[in-house]
Amino acid sequence: MANGQEEKGEVKEMTGAKWEREQALVQKILEKAPYAEGRVRRERRIEFKVPADRIRDFLMTLKENNFELMLQITVVDWLKEGEYELVYQMWSITHRTHAMVKTRIPRELDKARMPTVKDIYPVAETYERDAHDFYGVYFEGNEKMEMPWILDDAEQGLFPHRKDFDMLAYVKKKYKILDRFDENKDNYVI
């Protein structure tokens, strides 16, 4: 019990000093990677913005700075800006900090290409396959890119998580059902 309370006390001090530990960590990484932008979001959460072509260098820097685990690669489709945002979710056991590494690439299918990071974090291979299956981001250098992942053959190449994919129309076409809520119920969802 005493142990836990001490830790809570520490937390309060750290918030008082505006997350000194995280600030120092961001500074340390930015010194090695001047092309990136970084900020502290809150306690144990930091964020970096990196140009897409430097992502490999940056993740190597992170790995050298004890970010051992890659938790996920998230793709966010910003339709209005015409961009994909790739968020590499990293976790450092040593620093006990979660880092988001954000980068933007165009969302056109022929331009949405990224270099793979599977040689830096081998697990990225799985995440990259996931991102390719649902969003069509092509990771160059990942030889499992064309391998079937979750989607069936019929759905491959449709990239259903893209914002402009009309799921309702696809469901109707595929399963030949006419929804009874079709007319004038735009507030409803599928």
Place this chain on the structure above:
Amino acid sequence: MEMEEIDFKVAPESKIKKKPSYIKPWLGLKYLFKKPVTIKIPYEKTQIAEKYRGFHSLDWKKCIGCNFCGQICPARAIEMTWIEVDGKVEKRPHPKIDYGRCTFCQFCVDVCPTGALGFVSNYMLTTEWKDEELELFDWVPIHPDKIKEINEKFPDYRFPVAKIEFNKETKEVTYYLRDGDVFKFKILGYGLRPPAAAKPKPAKIEKKEESPS
């Protein structure tokens, strides 16, 4: 890999590790003559929690037809229905719930601003493979007091309606409740706007329906 010093308790290996044994597995035999924990359904009854999220109930007088339940429903199971009871058109539409879609999350009950929509612990969603029984599970819920009354007579957590008849020509629906009561009404149409059949004072109804949302 150098770590920040560990400030929490780590269990010592001696506590976690076990030693293999040839004799200990036989100790399981001591349960051989104990009573089984299984319940012999249907000879024994299961005890359901009082607030089990089962079928819905609806107080028709309280319902203001705001369609909050229809909007929050994750499965799109709720459809607003215009109803005529004994020749009188209900002023607001009431939710009609399709249990083929319902996920029993009961968010519709949470959002109901007047507390008209409620739920009872009845949960048996089974039929005997008859088509007319399938039609049972698409209904406008009835008053909670009525369901309670039926539950007192039949405490088996089944659907409170035994049969629903729908006359396609006159659009008349008949609920044959389990205790023998018959409940009749007409479905005039679906949707938020009053249908043409519900002609009396359409303008007023439309205004009222917009105000709560």
Place this chain on the structure above:
Amino acid sequence: MVSQSELIKEARENGMELLPLDKDTYELFFGPQHMATENFSIILKMDGHRVVKAIANPGFLHRGFEKLAELRPWYTNIALLLRICVPEPDVPEAIYSMAVDELMGWEVPERAHWIRTTVLEMARVSAYLFWIMGLSFKLGVYTAGQWAAAYRERLMALFEELTGARVYHIYTIPGGVRRDIPGDKWLRQLKDTVEYIKSKLPDFDHLVFENYITFKRMEGIGVMDKKFALAEGVTGPNLRATGVPYDVRRMDPYLLYPELDFEVPVLKEGDALARALIRRYELEQDLYILEQLLEMGPPSGPYKVQDPRLKNLPRFKVPAGDAFAHVESTKGDFGAYVVSDGGNKPYRVQIRGPSIAHGIRVLEQLLVGARIADVPVILMSLDNCPPDIDR
């Protein structure tokens, strides 16, 4: 009698032939109907009874939750996302709620913290019991599996009383929980259940964890080392079995965990047995945590945030931004990344299931060289949960 050549001919005509790759090797489709894989398929290339190559083939449980979540109001998604993790549905609820809380900038009341922690720990206990059931079935110790299912039933009854449903609780919501604790009777029942399960732990030890059959079948099977596990993003008990004391509850404390006392088990072997023993010890610790929580008692106060915006739930809006929240589930680090564009629906929800790391690449590499009979044991020792790979 039909001759073998006729059978082969018929199979070839119907495209049902097992591919003999060369003289000794053949292809074996393991799952998705196989009980051990739980709707997950592995294509095994076998040489006799040894695995030469394994290819994980997920996708049988894909229901597109992440896309569906983008089309539904914020609160409604709770009823959807919890289906990502079947044995402990409270985990996806909790992470999604925590991420939305962060976006809203809400201070969740203390009573809600207490209830959420209790529910998460109850979910952990029931998931571990579920896992013991699976493991003992795969080891052939069916008796212990039946017991685990019976004890889990007691927790399900408590969940039913608290949340109104047995498996999919739909209970933790952004800003707190949906219902208050149903009274002191429930707390007493929980205390009794914790004591009861605790008194039954030695039985599991006798039949499963101290059984020489378990040692024979699990020792030295599916060995991972620390470096490999970290590079492959393995988390949870699987990582702790390789010697890394990574527990989200300690390293990124959330809810009431900083105030609770528990031990993080760590072993160095990294084989299936070590993973099983770690889980066995964590079950004990979870019961201990529940005891502490019951001793603390629920703090008084509201059980959810009082906010005028909650009056109109279908049009409830969350300010633009993004947040990441994660908790320690029995399978590992379960995370949710939620993006809002200020609308009444989430812009993007990504759930990071722990199985995506240890269920695909790690599994493929651990299976190489294993015997066919060890495949279910390795799968179960990793505690692979296909729904969180497929989502």
